[in-house]
Amino acid sequence: MTFQFNHPSLSAIRANLIIQKLVDFPSNVDRLNIFATGRTGSGKTTLGNRLIGIDYFMPSSGYQDCTDEINLIKFPMGLNYFDLPGVCSDDRLENYNRVALGLEQVEDFPFVENLILAKYSKDKTSEKQKFSISEFSLQQFKPDLIFYLIAPDKQFLSVDCTYLRDLLQQHCQVIYVFNMFASKETSSEHFASPQNISDAVNKLTKIHTSVLGKTSQPVIVQVNCWTGEGISELIARSGEMLGSEKGRLFEELIRYQSEKTPDKYVCQVKEEILRILAHAACQKPDGTSRSGETLLEDCQILWEFISSLLSKHQEMPSFVQQVIKAQVYTIISQYTEHQYEKVTRQMSKPIYKSVPVFKTVYEEVPDYNRPIQVPRFINKSTSNPFKKMKNIAKYGSTKKETVVYETVGYYNKTVSRQVHDGYREEYSHTEYWQEETGEQKLVGTTYQYFRQSAIVLLLALVHLLISISINDCESYKDVEVRYQSLYESYFLKVSKLPNFPIEPTEKLVFSILSAHLEKLFKDDFDEVVRTVACS
Structure with missing residues (x-):
């Protein structure tokens, strides 16, 4: 995933330091009243919440007419921030706003006789008080400085012009705060176009100079009330407008943020x-x-x-x-670690054995079962007197002539036999083995x-x-x-x-x-x- 920087914003750092100092500032300065006014939905309540450093410290729905009473944040060092009901939307709330600033009520709008002041503490709880118009004026709730909030992405209408003209006839210590609405997630793309801003500047400048004179040019500060960017400049311009006595608080805030911002x-x-x-x-x-x-x-x-x-x-x-x-x-x-192993190949070799070779030979040998016999006549004597007499009578001798056969040899016969005739090589089996080739192969990688x-x-x-x-x-x-x-x-x-x-x-x-x-x-x-x- 591609890395995304959260680019540090000097203006946001300065704003947060000022917010921090506002909360912790010692109570050693004169009371200073700042009133926030402007059209409904321009960001008055959001700016107050940003100054205290807590989102939704005061109730704000983000929609029209979210402030139906005067909200007051009392900062420890004597700064009072009055968040007034919006104008140019709800007739009754506009008169509510006008009464709080000491302006004449619009006759055609519902008449306001009482004001509700909600004082907010650090635990977000509010203490509500009800004042009549005369009682409210006796509380010394007079503005030392007015933040007129304008949403430049919305048109500056004739009703805005009428209200601003009435306001300037009673109060000249006014800073025009352009709330540069943007996406809460990115804060990069503002809703107001350059043309929107130019139109708003031209209209309010025309009214401002027509009431206070051309030598009095409007003080305009661009602020993102969600992120706090621009609050540092708003504080600086507030200190200039209030002068040395009332502006001492703002000088201290600017000095503090100037010291702390670099670190x-x-x-x-x-x-x-x-x-x-x-x-x-x-x-x-x-x-x-x-x-x-x-x-x-x-x-x-x-x-x-x-x-x-x-x-x-x-x-x-x-x-x-x-x-x-x-x-x-x-x-x-x-x-990256590669694992290698040596490359081997299978080798084989046939194995032979020496086998004796025999051959058949034939030869003539005597056949002792077949003798060669030759007849031979012999005179055979006898001891029997009778036979002797017979032989004399027959053969003229006492001996009898007899044929006998005499073996003089044997016939031959052919016989065969096996005789050793050397050796021959005969296949026995095949031997197998692995032999290294001198090469290596990659078998795995660890990252x-x-x-x-x-x-x-x-x-x-x-x-x-x-x-x-x-x-x-x-x-x-x-x-x-x-x-x-x-x-x-x-x-x-x-x-x-x-x-x-x-x-x-x-x-x-x-x-x-x-x-x-x-x-x-x-x-x-x-x-x-x-x-x-x-x-």
């Missing part, structure tokens, strides 16, 4: 700078190309703030932008808050702009050297701030910085800002 202004400026320091400290990079834009934007916003404060109104020169941008990206790199580094970045920029004239820096190198010197100086101070959180919040960082202001701003900073407040 208050310095404090508010520092407070705004602390706010943006806390805002920047709680930012962190996001990993995109826009990571540095938040810090650079804060630097640009801060530059514009300080530049307008010093009434320089100059854009950040390109060579200053270069210095700041370089520092911003250095900070981003410091608070840290900028913390003290962002604070130092902006503080150095503040003091760079405060302490030098940028136009005197002719080169990038000049600015870089000066800025780096300031950066290093403040880094030593800020890095030693105690209890700085790892997970910062803007509220906590602001509190820590506020407790160590003396380490963050040099004396020349206060001197420069005070000079602005006094100018």
Whole structure:
């Protein structure tokens, strides 16, 4: 989210100091009566509430005819602020207003015989008293000064002219207060246009000079009754109009706010700078190309703030932008932590084993189951006498001729057998493993808050702009050297701030910085800002 400065307003500071002094002022001055008059809805009650410093101290609805009695705020030092009913709207209330100021009642309007005075105390309660016209005049409720409130965004009509003419014929101590109505939220865009203001000035000037003479020019002060801006000038012009005796109170108020305004202004400026320091400290990079834009934007916003404060109104020169941008990206790199891991690749290798190889051989071998037999005749003798006799008869001998077979060898047969014939390599399995490639890959990124580094970045920029004239820096190198010197100086101070959180919040960082202001701003900073407040 883009940071937004609440630009300190010297006029608002002066107004608040006057309001503070009005409440606390000792009761040592003569009674002073100020009457607030004007058309209904012009802001009389709001101005009274602003002077007391409390919104809605006196009842005000913000609509027409919100005051149906005379409201009186009695300030401690003797100042009485009378808030009169509005004119030019309700006939009866206009006569109420006229009677309070000692003017003739309008015959065509309802006649007023009694007045109700509501005295307001600090607890917002009111004590009401009823007076007849004669009794009211005996109370010494005579105006020493009249604030005639005008809403310039509304037309100054003929009835306003008639009432003003009657008023000036009785009272010449009149200050015309232009209530510059604006949005309560922004207070920046006024409802009245320049043409509205010009028309109102011309009309009242014409009436004023026609009654009091051309040598008496109207005193006109623009005030925002919601914010208090312009009250300081209103008090100053009131003191001038009342003179030395009655105006002593206003002189004291002006003296008080003149003494206190510079310090208050310095404090508010520092407070705004602390706010943006806390805002920047709680930012962190996001990993995109826009990571540095938040810090650079804060630097640009801060530059514009300080530049307008010093009434320089100059854009950040390109060579200053270069210095700041370089520092911003250095900070981003410091608070961006990348996690890497080594890149590996899967490797594999087939594994082989040696397997014995056999071959079949054939060979001829004797087949002992197939012998080679040759017949042979032999004479075989016998011991049996009978057989001998038989053999003699048959063969002529006692021996018998017999055939026997004799094995002279064997037939061959072919047989086969396996014989070792060496080895062969055979696939067994594949082995796998991871091998580093020498490269790394990003596996994650951690982003840290900028913390003290962002604070130092902006503080150095503040003091760079405060302490030098940028136009005197002719080169990038000049600015870089000066800025780096300031950066290093403040880094030593800020890095030693105690209890700085790892997970910062803007509220906590602001509190820590506020407790160590003396380490963050040099004396020349206060001197420069005070000079602005006094100018």
